[in-house]
Amino acid sequence: xxSEKIVDNLTKSSWIRxxxxxxxxxxxxxxxxxxxxxxxxxxxxxxPEVTKDTLKRLVLEDKPKMHGYxxxxxxxxxxxxxxxxxxxxxxxxxxxxxxxxTCGAGAALNVALKAILNPGEEVIVFAPFFVEYLSYIDNNGxxxxxxxxxxxxxxxxxxxxxxxxxxxxxxxxxxxxNNPTGVVYSESIxxxxxxxxKKKEKEFNTTxxxxxxxxxxxxxxxxxxxxxxxxxxxxxIMVDSFSKSLSLPGERIGYIAVSPYIKDVxxxxxxxxxCNRVLGFVNxxxxxxxxxxxxxxxxxxINIYKERRDLLYNSLIKMGYSCIKPQGAFYLFPKAFIEDxxxxxxxxxxxxxxxxxxxxxxxxxxxxxxxxxSLKTIENSLPAFEALAKEFI
Amino acid sequence: xxSEKIVDNLTKSSWIRxxxxxxxxxxxxxxxxxxxxxxxxxxxxxxPEVTKDTLKRLVLEDKPKMHGYxxxxxxxxxxxxxxxxxxxxxxxxxxxxxxxxTCGAGAALNVALKAILNPGEEVIVFAPFFVEYLSYIDNNGxxxxxxxxxxxxxxxxxxxxxxxxxxxxxxxxxxxxNNPTGVVYSESIxxxxxxxxKKKEKEFNTTxxxxxxxxxxxxxxxxxxxxxxxxxxxxxIMVDSFSKSLSLPGERIGYIAVSPYIKDVxxxxxxxxxCNRVLGFVNxxxxxxxxxxxxxxxxxxINIYKERRDLLYNSLIKMGYSCIKPQGAFYLFPKAFIEDxxxxxxxxxxxxxxxxxxxxxxxxxxxxxxxxxSLKTIENSLPAFEALAKEFI
Numbered sequence: 001x002x003s004e005k006i007v008d009n010l011t012k013s014s015w016i017r018x019x020x021x022x023x024x025x026x027x028x029x030x031x032x033x034x035x036x037x038x039x040x041x042x043x044x045x046x047x048p049e050v051t052k053d054t055l056k057r058l059v060l061e062d063k064p065k066m067h068g069y070x071x072x073x074x075x076x077x078x079x080x081x082x083x084x085x086x087x088x089x090x091x092x093x094x095x096x097x098x099x100x101x102t103c104g105a106g107a108a109l110n111v112a113l114k115a116i117l118n119p120g121e122e123v124i125v126f127a128p129f130f131v132e133y134l135s136y137i138d139n140n141g142x143x144x145x146x147x148x149x150x151x152x153x154x155x156x157x158x159x160x161x162x163x164x165x166x167x168x169x170x171x172x173x174x175x176x177x178n179n180p181t182g183v184v185y186s187e188s189i190x191x192x193x194x195x196x197x198k199k200k201e202k203e204f205n206t207t208x209x210x211x212x213x214x215x216x217x218x219x220x221x222x223x224x225x226x227x228x229x230x231x232x233x234x235x236x237i238m239v240d241s242f243s244k245s246l247s248l249p250g251e252r253i254g255y256i257a258v259s260p261y262i263k264d265v266x267x268x269x270x271x272x273x274x275c276n277r278v279l280g281f282v283n284x285x286x287x288x289x290x291x292x293x294x295x296x297x298x299x300x301x302i303n304i305y306k307e308r309r310d311l312l313y314n315s316l317i318k319m320g321y322s323c324i325k326p327q328g329a330f331y332l333f334p335k336a337f338i339e340d341x342x343x344x345x346x347x348x349x350x351x352x353x354x355x356x357x358x359x360x361x362x363x364x365x366x367x368x369x370x371x372x373x374s375l376k377t378i379e380n381s382l383p384a385f386e387a388l389a390k391e392f393i
Numbered sequence: 394x395x396s397e398k399i400v401d402n403l404t405k406s407s408w409i410r411x412x413x414x415x416x417x418x419x420x421x422x423x424x425x426x427x428x429x430x431x432x433x434x435x436x437x438x439x440x441p442e443v444t445k446d447t448l449k450r451l452v453l454e455d456k457p458k459m460h461g462y463x464x465x466x467x468x469x470x471x472x473x474x475x476x477x478x479x480x481x482x483x484x485x486x487x488x489x490x491x492x493x494x495t496c497g498a499g500a501a502l503n504v505a506l507k508a509i510l511n512p513g514e515e516v517i518v519f520a521p522f523f524v525e526y527l528s529y530i531d532n533n534g535x536x537x538x539x540x541x542x543x544x545x546x547x548x549x550x551x552x553x554x555x556x557x558x559x560x561x562x563x564x565x566x567x568x569x570x571n572n573p574t575g576v577v578y579s580e581s582i583x584x585x586x587x588x589x590x591k592k593k594e595k596e597f598n599t600t601x602x603x604x605x606x607x608x609x610x611x612x613x614x615x616x617x618x619x620x621x622x623x624x625x626x627x628x629x630i631m632v633d634s635f636s637k638s639l640s641l642p643g644e645r646i647g648y649i650a651v652s653p654y655i656k657d658v659x660x661x662x663x664x665x666x667x668c669n670r671v672l673g674f675v676n677x678x679x680x681x682x683x684x685x686x687x688x689x690x691x692x693x694x695i696n697i698y699k700e701r702r703d704l705l706y707n708s709l710i711k712m713g714y715s716c717i718k719p720q721g722a723f724y725l726f727p728k729a730f731i732e733d734x735x736x737x738x739x740x741x742x743x744x745x746x747x748x749x750x751x752x753x754x755x756x757x758x759x760x761x762x763x764x765x766x767s768l769k770t771i772e773n774s775l776p777a778f779e780a781l782a783k784e785f786i
Contacts, residue, residue: 001600001657002509006664009671042462052455059452062445067641069435103496103645106673114532116395135671139507139532207394248460250679252496252645264394271399278402278528280499285678286643 009135019345023354030352036381038369039354041179041330043247045300051246054294058287066290072283073273074101074255078293085296086238086257090228098260100272101284104252105215105241106132110279112211112237112256113140113171115271121170123211126156128333128363130179130213142170146362154181154324154333155189158196165200171209172197174229177216180361180368181333182309182326184220187227194232207263210236215254216329218245218299221306224327234261242292244330245299253288305330308371308378315382319389332369333358337392339365347391351384402528412738416747423745429774431762432747434572434723436640438693444639447687451680459683465676466666467494467648471686478689479631479650483621491653493665494677497645498608498634499525503672505604505630505649506533506564508664514563516604519549521726521756523572523606535563539755547574547717547726548582551589558593564602565590567622570609573754573761574726575702575719577613580620587625600656603629608647609722611638611692614699617720627654635685637723638692646681698723701764701771708775712782725762726751730785732758740784744777 019039026035046052058066073079079099087094102108113123119141125133126149134144147164150157161172172193176185197208212229217240220226229236241254258269276283312332313325323334336344341357341364348355348367358366371378412432419428439445451459466472472492480487495501506516512534518526520539527537540557543550554565565586569578590601605622610633613619622629634647651662669676705725706718716727729737734750734757741748741760751759764771 002661002664003507004511006508006667007660010660010663010667040462044458044461046457047460056452056455059449062449064439065437067440067643068437069433069642104673104675106675108673110673114396115399118397132671136673139672249462250460250676252675252678267400267403268395270403271395274403275399278525279532279672280497280501280503280529281674282497282499282645283643285645285681287680288678 019354019356022349026349026352033380035352035354036373036377036384037354038371038373038381039356040372041370042372043244043249043300043330044372044374045247045304047247048295048298048300050298051248051291051295055287055291058290067286070283070286070289072277074099074284075289075293078289081293081296082255082257086230090230092228092230093260094257097269098258098265100256100258100269100276101289102254102256102276103281103284104243104249104254105213105239106136107252107276107279107281108239108241108254108256109133109136109173109211109213110139111272111275111281112239113137113142114275114279115268116209117142117170120168122166122168123170124161124164124172126174128154128180128358128361128366129173129175131361133173143168145169154178154183155185156193158189158192161193162196162200165196165204165208167204167206169200169206169208171211173211173213175213176226177220177326177328179216179329180331180356180358180363181324182329182331183324184224184226184326184328187232190227190229190232197233207235212236212238214238215241215244219302219305219330220328221302221309222327226328230257230259234259242295246292246295247300248288248292251285251288253284253292255284305371308373308375311375311378312369312371316385319386320393321385321389330371332371333366334369336365336367337389341365341367348388351388353381353384353388412747412749415742419742419745426773428745428747429766429770429777430747431764431766431774432749433765434763435765436637436642436693436723437765437767438640438697440640441688441691441693443691444641444684444688448680448684451683460679463676463679463682465670467492467677468682468686471682474686474689475648475650479623483623485621485623486653487650490662491651491658493649493651493662493669494682495647495649495669496674496677497636497642497647498606498632499529500645500669500672500674501632501634501647501649502526502529502566502604502606503532504665504668504674505632506530506535507668507672508661509602510535510563513561515559515561516563517554517557517565519567521547521573521751521754521759522566522568524754526566536561538562547571547576548578549586551582551585554586555589555593558589558597558601560597560599562593562599562601564604566604566606568606569619570613570719570721572609572722573724573749573751573756574717575722575724576717577617577619577719577721580625583620583622583625590626600628605629605631607631608634608637612695612698612723613721614695614702615720619721623650623652627652635688639685639688640693641681641685644678644681646677646685648677698764701766701768704768704771705762705764709778712779713786714778714782723764725764726759727762729758729760730782734758734760741781744781746774746777746781
């Protein structure tokens with residue numbers, strides 16, 4: 001009676017719902033403060049003061065038509081500010097024209113894929129990955145191709161990538177800092193990737209786009225500099241949102257930055273703006289376009305996340321967990337002590353620990369910890385993590 | 394190099410862009426006040442005071458996590474308020490569960506279609522219609538089937554509808570008050586439609602959904618009561634946005650109301666919420682969900698639009714134009730004096746009149762006037778309309 005594919009997917013994804021319901025059940029039995037919910041990536045620091053102040057100022061100013069339609073690509077002055085900032089950060093010369101404002105990164109990814117994909121063309125993703133990439137690719141007529149990462153670094157396996165590229169490969173989705181591993185891809189790995197792509201483009205006489213999904217780009221630690229996909233890949237489409245950098249995930253505000261080095265870039269931008277419209281997004285929310293325009297050079301206090309990472313990472317390592325020390329995002333992706341990560345997730349539940357099994361990211365045998373919880377909650381959760389570890393070692 | 398279909402569509406839709414550019418050119422030459430732009434449906438009355446006041450209050454209150462994620466279906470308290478209001482207006486018993494908040498009606502339509510369509514299933518639209526319906530249907534794997542309206546009333550031709558229904562018919566999109574005609578479908582025509590659908594559902598042993606796109610539902614004149622699709626059609630999915638009722642089109646806020654009478658309605662609602670997520674909308678913008686929750690029972694001053702309709706309609710009729718007097722939305726859809734409506738649009742341009750040809754709505758020989766302009770602009774435009782008419786009569 002309904003879409004068979006969607007109903008089928010609903011059944012498959014029901015373990016996420018089951019977990020959420022499990023959490024709700026535990027909270028009711030034990031109280032919210034006794035349940036350690038590391039499952040959800042819902043940024044908890046408040047937005048920066050400048051962001052809040054801009055919002056207040058704009059709402060009190062109450063300019064006429066401030067909630068009206070603007071061009072589908074977004075307000076020109078906002079696009080201009082984003083372009084200037086991203087040019088400064090990446091050293092790639094962008095103008096207003098290269099920026100299309102979107103309803104967050106989810107919208108941006110769908111719009112970018114719709115603009116480039118012909119039926120059956122392939123899009124490569126590196127496991128582990130944010131599982132909705134596969135839906136986004138499928139929504140827009142493409143075929144997802146999963147390429148493994150190097151388990152020692154959780155960076156893309158470049159040989160595996162090369163072997164996976166076919167004449168139908170239209171794009172590669174790169175996500176760094178990565179969800180779920182928190183890993184920041186090194187400049188050298190991205191440059192190797194660029195070489196392989198160039199070689200294959202020549203071999204097959206094709207164009208392969210790199211869609212660089214960077215919602216965690218401001219959430220990096222240890223004074224590292226995030227290598228810029230826009231700088232490294234000629235055919236790059238950068239996707240960003242302010243969900244994490246400004247803690248505005250509910251407001252659905254982000255943008256696409258299109259590399260000026262793409263051949264026929266104006267046509268691609270036209271296609272992207274058109275897709276923003278016909279996919280039903282129409283435009284990024286008006287008020288929050290103006291809000292983020294004053295915050296493009298700022299972010300929430302990243303130190304809040306860093307303290308949590310340090311406490312959690314150091315504690316888990318001491319307890320015997322094995323985990324790559326990530327330099328970005330707000331996730332840890334440790335190895336489960338048993339291969340069956342669903343079983344491991346269930347064992348953790350006994351200690352009121354809510355963890356997401358790696359299978360949810362096409363990487364079984366691991367689990368994701370999202371540290372969008374207070375330092376206090378992390379401290380309180382440590383005995384639970386320890387007791388869980390002791391079951392296995 | 395990009396999506397061939399999208400690039401092809403871009404070329405086809407370029408006359409809209411050409412028109413926009415034409416307008417910009419005219420404004421530069423003659424000044425904005427000398428150009429009469431009736432092309433864009435961008436509501437110009439300001440939002441109601443209660444809406445603005447709620448926005449101010451919420452922003453100044455600045456509650457923690459107010460810009461964070463909420464369930465994909467929207468805030469429960471907001472869904473509750475919408476459910477209560479729509480139940481009251483339609484006499485259909487809705488609960489929070491039946492309401493899914495969306496990024497405007499464009500999102501809602503895509504989400505609803507995605508949730509029900511299997512590949513190649515057919516969706517009927519009545520010409521003239523908002524042309525993006527065809528994109529929305531195509532985005533989600535369906536096939537658009539165009540059924541004509543009765544030219545005397547611009548209501549659906551029920552015989553033509555009956556003849557167009559096949560075993561593959563999955564949905565009918567109904568849009569009343571209508572864009573581009575402004576016509577409000579009568580209760581009797583909708584009841585006839587419901588009978589035909591029931592008969593065909595029995596004949597083919599299928600379910601045919603009525604997707605009722607109602608963004609203009611509050612913009613009705615002459616004290617008429619808008620017949621409710623939710624009440625008349627058992628298998629109905631109502632789609633609404635606050636773009637027109639509260640003049641918030643740039644903020645992308647709307648909802649889906651699912652009829653409680655649909656078989657397996659809970660599964661459909663799950664599918665809709667899932668599609669809201671995987672299509673990349675994720676959730677309706679957080680702040681504006683809370684804003685509209687306090688304004689579900691109000692609207693902008695409809696009298697503003699009614700005055701414009703009356704002035705324009707009465708003047709055009711006196712000049713010799715032929716036009717159905719519409720009882721809703723903010724459009725007139727008069728007959729062009731010549732069959733070639735593109736040529737007619739070009740002739741109008743000579744008088745600095747920007748009109749949209751009916752071909753843009755799959756109804757050649759007519760043109761659309763959007764009266765989202767001040768009464769003063771309408772007054773100033775009348776000599777131009779008159780001079781244009783005199784060319785033909």
